[in-house]
Amino acid sequence: MAAWFRPSRPNRPLVLALALAVLPLAGWAAARHLDGASRDRALAATVPQEVRAGYATSARCEACHPAQYASWHRGYHRTMTQYATPAAVRGDFADVTLRDGDSAVHLSRRGDDFFAEMVDPMWQYQVDIGQRTPAPGEAAPRALRRISMVTGSHHMQAYWVPGNEGNNQLSLPFTYLFDDRRWVPRGQVFLHPPEQDHYDEQVWNVSCLRCHTTAGQPLALLPGGGWKIESVLGENGIACEACHGPAEAHIAANQNPLRRYWLHLRGAGDPTIVNPARIAPARGAEVCGQCHSLTDVSADIELGAGKTYVPGAELERTQPLLRPLHPTPALERYAAEDPL
Numbered sequence: 001m002a003a004w005f006r007p008s009r010p011n012r013p014l015v016l017a018l019a020l021a022v023l024p025l026a027g028w029a030a031a032r033h034l035d036g037a038s039r040d041r042a043l044a045a046t047v048p049q050e051v052r053a054g055y056a057t058s059a060r061c062e063a064c065h066p067a068q069y070a071s072w073h074r075g076y077h078r079t080m081t082q083y084a085t086p087a088a089v090r091g092d093f094a095d096v097t098l099r100d101g102d103s104a105v106h107l108s109r110r111g112d113d114f115f116a117e118m119v120d121p122m123w124q125y126q127v128d129i130g131q132r133t134p135a136p137g138e139a140a141p142r143a144l145r146r147i148s149m150v151t152g153s154h155h156m157q158a159y160w161v162p163g164n165e166g167n168n169q170l171s172l173p174f175t176y177l178f179d180d181r182r183w184v185p186r187g188q189v190f191l192h193p194p195e196q197d198h199y200d201e202q203v204w205n206v207s208c209l210r211c212h213t214t215a216g217q218p219l220a221l222l223p224g225g226g227w228k229i230e231s232v233l234g235e236n237g238i239a240c241e242a243c244h245g246p247a248e249a250h251i252a253a254n255q256n257p258l259r260r261y262w263l264h265l266r267g268a269g270d271p272t273i274v275n276p277a278r279i280a281p282a283r284g285a286e287v288c289g290q291c292h293s294l295t296d297v298s299a300d301i302e303l304g305a306g307k308t309y310v311p312g313a314e315l316e317r318t319q320p321l322l323r324p325l326h327p328t329p330a331l332e333r334y335a336a337e338d339p340l
């Protein structure tokens with residue numbers, strides 16, 4: 001599975017941005033079990049929200065397309081990325097201590113909240129990417145963080161905690177395997193070069209969001225230069241609009257019942273939305289290929305406004321495929337930058 005993502009080469013501007021960030025949201029009291037509403041607000045302040053303009057979200061499609069909604073609801077695309085609610089979290093958080101070498105993580109649950117007591121994830125991130133060198137004898141600072149988001153619902157689940165710089169999300173160093181019912185160090189389930197000990201140095205917003213959400217935008221770059229991660233999403237997980245494109249205009253057009261009956265009787269589809277079955281076959285396959293293939297990822301896709309590809313467009317205009325047998329300039333550039 002790990003072949004899907006490019007090993008993260010330290011990204012210098014991003015590293016600098018993360019290093020310079022003066023951790024805001026200091027008042028966020030992770031240890032307290034908060035009441036429902038204030039808990040939701042506190043969590044919302046630390047995670048990317050589903051607010052991207054033009055995107056309606058799946059909840060709005062159900063009334064008119066109940067069968068397609070039900071079929072999508074049964075699959076794993078929907079639950080690829082979720083906020084860390086009791087319904088989403090599958091790992092064992094019953095006062096578990098996990099160790100990997102010298103480092104230990106203690107997992108616990110209070111009410112509806114899941115916690116990790118761990119090495120301060122931002123400190124660890126900076127050490128992993130070589131941005132910070134601990135002084136001799138310096139102990140790693142520890143922090144109690146609430147689990148904010150989860151990745152996966154099929155074979156395994158990875159977890160995220162707020163980095164507390166904008167809404168960036170840093171990884172928990174352990175992943176839960178469903179079949180084995182156990183935690184494993186993350187580096188043992190995500191493929192990485194053998195001489196690299198850690199594969200932990202990941203910022204969800206710039207590494208995973210582009211294939212694990214619907215129309216996510218990293219938004220790590222500020223317009224006038226400078227950095228702050230303020231990612232937004234069409235929707236968590238891979239929802240209708242990942243494959244059909246933004247649907248706000250389609251819903252608005254179909255508020256008129258006469259139009260609905262006319263289109264339905266005519267049976268020739270609706271030009272306000274993309275149906276992969278009605279476009280050229282290659283274009284249809286590219287709807288899936290935007291995530292199920294290795295493509296070139298520009299700095300803007302990784303850090304800026306995200307993908308500009310929308311279903312129906314020609315994928316390789318914005319994301320050329322990295323084909324080992326037919327090397328493109330993009331592949332040659334990647335290979336030159338990182339021969340591993």
Ligand code: HEC
Pocket residue numbers: 001004005006076151152153154155156157158202204207208209210211212290291292293294295
């Ligand atoms: C290029 C697109 C892409 C990127 C980027 C990407 N993934 Fe994935 N990921 C996928 C696809 C596609 C699958 C499904 C693979 C399969 O089923 O064979 C997947 C599967 C997974 C799974 C298994 C889920 C389950 O339910 O069992 C996990 C965990 C995962 N990815 C984590 C990550 C993390 C963490 C990142 C960021 C560091 C990331 N992925 C980045 C496309 C991507």
Ligand code: HEC
Pocket residue numbers: 058061062065068069070072073077238239240241242243244275276277
């Ligand atoms: C992973 C991609 C993907 C997702 C997610 C997805 N669809 Fe589709 N959808 C397709 C494809 C591909 C087709 C064409 C099916 C075919 O070839 O027969 C389709 C067809 C349709 C059609 C045309 C009628 C039909 O059934 O063929 C409707 C309506 C539709 N989808 C609605 C939805 C809604 C609503 C959601 C979310 C609740 C959704 N889709 C989620 C890929 C997707």
Ligand code: HEC
Pocket residue numbers: 056057058060061062063064065240241244247248250251254255259260261263264268269270271273274275278
């Ligand atoms: C107010 C009703 C309404 C809502 C809400 C709605 N649709 Fe539709 N949709 C229609 C009608 C009407 C058609 C065309 C008639 C038909 O195919 O039955 C249609 C057709 C489609 C098609 C097939 C288009 C084609 O050319 O084959 C897709 C795909 C689709 N809708 C996706 C969505 C998605 C995704 C959402 C939610 C984001 C959504 N729709 C919300 C009414 C609606």
Ligand code: HEC
Pocket residue numbers: 075076077079080152153154155210211212213214238242243276287288289290291292
């Ligand atoms: C926005 C990114 C994205 C798009 C678009 C996308 N996928 Fe996926 N797909 C994923 C990820 C991530 C997973 C891993 C989910 C899991 O298994 O937990 C996945 C898993 C799957 C799986 C295995 C799990 C399952 O639900 O059965 C299949 C099959 C699949 N995708 C087919 C498709 C097809 C076909 C299309 C196009 C019609 C498509 N995908 C479009 C990202 C995407």
